[in-house]
Amino acid sequence: MTQPTNRTLDLKQLRARLLDARGPAFWKTLGEVIETAAFREYVQQEFPRYADAAGHAISRRDFMKLMGASMALAGVSACSRPSGEEILPYVNAPAEVVPGKPLFFATADVVSGFASGVLVETREGRPIKVEGNRQHPMSLGATDIYAQAAVLQLWDPGRSQAVTYQAQINTWEAWLAAVASARDEFDRTGGAGLRILTETVTSPTLTQQLGTLLERYPRARWHQYEPVTRDAVYEGAQLAFGEPLETHYHFDKAKVILSLDADFLGAMPGRLKHAREFASGRQVEPRDPQMNRLYAVESTPAITGAAADHRWPLQARQIDAAARQIAAQLGVAALESAAPLAHDAVKALVHDLRQHRGESLVIAGDHQPPTVHALAHAMNERLGNHGNTVTYTEPVVHAPGEQMQSLKQLVQDMSEGHVSTLVILGGNPVYNAPADIPFTEALAKVRHATHLSLYHDETSARTHWHIPATHYLETWSDARAIDGTVTIQQPLIAPLYQNRSAHEVINALTGQVTASGGGEIVRAFWQNRHQIGDFDNFWRRALREGVVPDTALPEKNIAVRRNLASRLPASTPSRSSAIEIIFRPDPTVWDGRYANNAWLQELPKPLTALTWDNAALMSLELARRLELQNEDLVELKLHGRKLRAAVWIAPGHPDDAVTLALGYGRTRGAGPANDAGFNAYRLRRSDAPWSDEGLEIVKTGARYPLAVTQDHHRMQGREDVREATLEEFRRNPSFAHDDPHKNPPFPSLYPAYPYDNYRWGMTVNLNTCIGCKACTIACQAENNIPVVGKQQVQMGREMHWLRVDHYYKGPVDNPETFFQPVPCMHCEHAPCEPVCPVGASIHDEDGLNVQVYNRCVGTRWCSNNCPYKVRRFNWLKYADPSDPHLAALRNPEVTVRSRGVMEKCTYCLQRISVAKIEAEKQGRRVRDGEVRTACQAVCPTNAIAFGDLNDNQAQVGKLKEHPLNYALLAELGTRPRTTYLAKLRNPNPVLDDG
Amino acid sequence: MSQIFKPGFDLIFRFGVLGVIVLAIAASIVWATAVDVVGNGVGAAVQQPVPFAHKHHVGDDGIDCRYCHTSVEESSFAGIPSTEICMTCHSQLYIDAAVLAPVRESFATGAPLRWQRVHDLPDFVYFNHSIHVHKGVGCVSCHGRVDQMPLTWQAESLEMQWCLDCHKNPAAHVRPRARVFDMAWRPDNQLALGKKLVERYHIKSPAQLVDCSTCHR
Secondary structure (H helix, E strand, C coil), X not given: CCCCHHHCCCHHHHHHHHHCCCXXXXXXXXXXXXXXXXXXXXXXXXXCCHHHCCCCCCCHHHHHHHHHHHHHHHHHHCCCCCCCCEECCCCCCCCCXXXXXXXXXXXXXXXXXXXXXXXXXXXXXXXXXXXXXXXXXXXXXXXXXXXXXXXXXXXXXXXXXXXXXXXXXXCHHHHHHHHHHHHHHHHHHCCCCEEEEECCCCCHHHHHXXXXXXXXXXXXXXXXXXXXXXXXXXXXXXXXXXXXXXEEECHHHCCEEEEECCCCCCCCCCHHHHHHHHHHCCCCCCCCCCCCEEEEEECCCCHHHHCCCEEEECCHHHHHHHHHHHHHHHCCCCCCCCCCCCHHHHHHHHHHHHHCCCCEEEEECCCCCHHHHHHHHHHHHHCCCECCCEEEECCCCCCCCCHHHHHHHHHHHHHCCCCCEEEEECCCHHHHCCCCCCHHHHHCCCCEEEEEECCCCCCHHHCCEEEEECCHHHCCEEEECCCCCEEEECCCCCCCCCCECHHHHHHHHCCCCCCCCCHHHHHHXXXXXXXXXXXHHHHHHHHHHCCEXXXXXXXXXCCCCCCHHHHCCCCCCCCCCCEEEEEECECCCECCCCCCCHHHHHCCCCCCCEECCCCEEECHHHHHHCCCCCCEEEEEEECCEEEEEEEEECCCCCCCEEEEECCCCCCCCCHHHCCCCCCHHHCCECCECCEEEEEEEEEEEEECCCEECCCCCCCCCCCCCCEXXXXXXXXXXXXXXXXXXXXXXXXXXCCCCCCCCCCXXXXXXXXXXXXXCHHHHHHHHHCCCCCCCHHHHHCCCCCCCCEEEEEEECCCCXXXXXXXXXXXXXXXXXXXXXXXXXXXXEECCCCCEEECCCCCCCCCHHHHHCCCCCCEECCCCCCCCCCHHHHHHCCCCCCCCCCCCEECCCCCHHHHHHHHHHHHHCCCCCCCCCCCCHHHHHCCCCCEEEEECCCCCXXXXXXXXXXXXXXXXXXXXXXXXXXEECEEECCCCCXXXX | CCCXXXXXXXXXXXXXXXXXXXXXXHHHHHHHHHHHHHXXXXXXXXXXXXXXXXXXXXXXXXXXXXXXXXXXXXXXXCCCCCHHHHHHHHCCCCCCCHHXXXXXXXXXXXXXXXXXXXXXXXXXXXXXXXXXHHCCCCHHHHHCCHHHCCCCCECCCCXXXXXXXXXHCHHHCCXXXXXXXXXXXXXXXXHHHHHHHHXXXXXXXXXXXXXXXXXXX
């Protein structure tokens, strides 16, 4: 199959065009800027290259055969009724279950150790949808993409289902017997050869169990390794305060924020809270418009930099010098360093920070070295932010800041033959250990290795025993949020297979075998902790609310050490010519643990819009110098190690640097993502886990096709993002309506239709949208939206009902970035409706534009006529109804669509219907806030509002009166029910790089 | 070479064509009737693991519908009784009856009874019992005289047109809420009463009731 040629760029032409003032104001892809012929073809055909769909041309003879068969069989299929269906009632019905009604249970989603509270919807015992828990301080009602995709992971048929020994299926009992004999040896030797390797553990129960184990076998050791290591965070605090503390940021109190390569909205623990608080400072009241201001010094483009008012791209290695430069100006200490940032910029920034003492905030990225963290702490103290916008507590993790060292020690012990029994609880070290730590070779010297994990992965293949782990939706456990808040994790369903939890494995090692899974262990731990008062009451409340009260850690009052400047390592000037490689957790598959999750794989990654792969991201300048183009396969050479990777040019990427996301290049246990992308761990060194110098890039001449959705579902060059600065908005509050061409209302030949019952409408606030794409995946989970796979994505056939469009403005080396979520607009004058020959696309009395699947015959005319390109067609039978695992995952309130049917956003019609029926039964109208669409409920920044426009108290109606409110492509006279609040930035008026 | 078709063949050919047309029409009629009678399942008792008689339970014993169909007033699904509900009576009555062996076995082993669905709507139709019951649609309107059914069958076609008959003109079908579960109730003047009830129960306008989104999503 041919690749779209618009990705083959003439770089000279591109540069000329970008310098040319007549270039487009907003652009999406580099190809568009130079207007290649192929690009024009791409936008003109909504579904490009569909003639190639079957992968080969069909001959006339084949066509006749297929048509003949279809005609003959068409009649046959109509001959019978649907085959009989069974109803299986309960034997003893649980009191709380009402068949047909959902139940919600509180638990916690854990990513790299840190919990955020969730409420999980179950249908007759099947967990099908995750929502945020408003009572949890790190959720506040929202979730991230990982929590949304958790249900797919639970029901994933690719999960490991049986205990194996030497690659043969075995039993848990056999493993217990093997452990029992090993225990005799541990008793004799004090556990000398016993090692436990875990990921970051915050579970109080598991921490105590491991403590008990180490007490019993004093010579045993517990190691922790997390590939997305936060060692530098704790080392930085150690440097500044003398103890490894956790820093907590309060963005709602901050007026001026400086991010030193911190992706606090996208990748840091606490991101949902950060996003909510950051957005609260960007809700603009028309009467007195105020906004916070974010300066972002950023290496790899991330959504935090996209949200910034000033973004200054620097290589990751230069952030340290930039931090010193700013700190010196702030008067933290006289620090010698290169000055990577413009003097004027730093002066203006420092002035702005000083003007907001106690209301400013400096945050260092998790991936920056300890020095940057220490300087951020010192700057915050200097600015009077301690106790205001920044607070400190003890960390919730065990042995903070020692993980990389811990892994090194373990591997050394293993290589020297000191380890007889290794128990790996979660994680996948064979795949993700740094390249300079020979974990795999050392593992071969261990006599008995056991791996507990969700998938039979690279590590499972090299250990003697593999035990399938329970998913968190089917197990008892507990976990702490970054602020210390404990959530008891409760199972929503019994384990699907022979799964075991880490609690059970550790208990077995100490000789206690529990009959009923981990539940007893967790409950006993808390019963022990909670001696005073009524335990049952406490337990039930903790489970119901999803939060154990009073477990957040107390604030610590501390001061930065006096002689900090002298303790900092000297600034190491980097070789200016050396190319840097930056490693980052992948925006969707994280460290690789979600590689088998097709929802996350197919979610276009924020900023690159890549799906199903990672790529070597680089600036246009570097690509030009190396004569590379998008999708060129290059060989990356770093300190004698080699890796092949495909090139993707990322606007805004710093020069002389390449970013490669972790989590790809899996070889086992990743299902369809096995062998997708490029394994960054093969280049990553333990002492330079996040950025390394001395990269060589060699062009191979080969190409590697990527599936990028940035070009798809274009609006024919009529992109309509309206934006201004805060200053401009103050001067001209109606700027969003200035263009008379785009200014509704337009006359209509038809009389206005009276929508006198409900009139549903939505607003999307572009000013608070951070582009995290949680809405896209929440919509996918709620509405049974299938995934289509890499090849189909390349053909432009991804099925997401809600896409997040992403525009650039300005120069390619540091463009401004805009996100625009686009669901169905539910136009009152919908262009899709008059063209449907069978009336499958029609309006209802509430003004919803509904798609009637059972009428649809698949002409696709509606999609052709939709100016917003929000309609999705089932080209193939994407939603395979024959897989019982995936059938169990589906939302029973939403029809599963078959091949040949058009579908699109329904405003979560099923939620509207339920609310209307409940309201009718109580003889009232639906109240504002009673219907929350899936995208609205999940949004960390509350950017989406939905409700009844006939209800004059409804929030959405008030937002429609906001001067920033505008309708997308209003000039077409479609009268969309979905409207947008225009984007504002708040650049420092002194600076003109805004 | 002589002619293959003699002139007389014309007549045979004409009869042949006529015959094909007549056959096709006849086949269509038979087919349509067959679909009406058998194809949509109306009137055919469905084989169940236990030959459960609504006639006996409802008609003879007078047990209310809601005793077994517990969620009919609050949920989309009316609810099929759990084995435990069967056993509340049948641990005292007919405790040794052979036909009830599957019920006792289910209760003893914990394996659910496997009932065959009698009323099976297409998967793209979302019917909600609770709102119909609340708005005064009697059980009997859709399910027929269940109290007279020794075995259970589908009484109405459940085709979309049949649904729409009522959604277009609810006044012809609704009854007082107090009579919803009454199998034998008959109105004196349905249309007069229906009009009043449509108003009293705030039943939506036919335009809203026939919206596609009322039943499809």
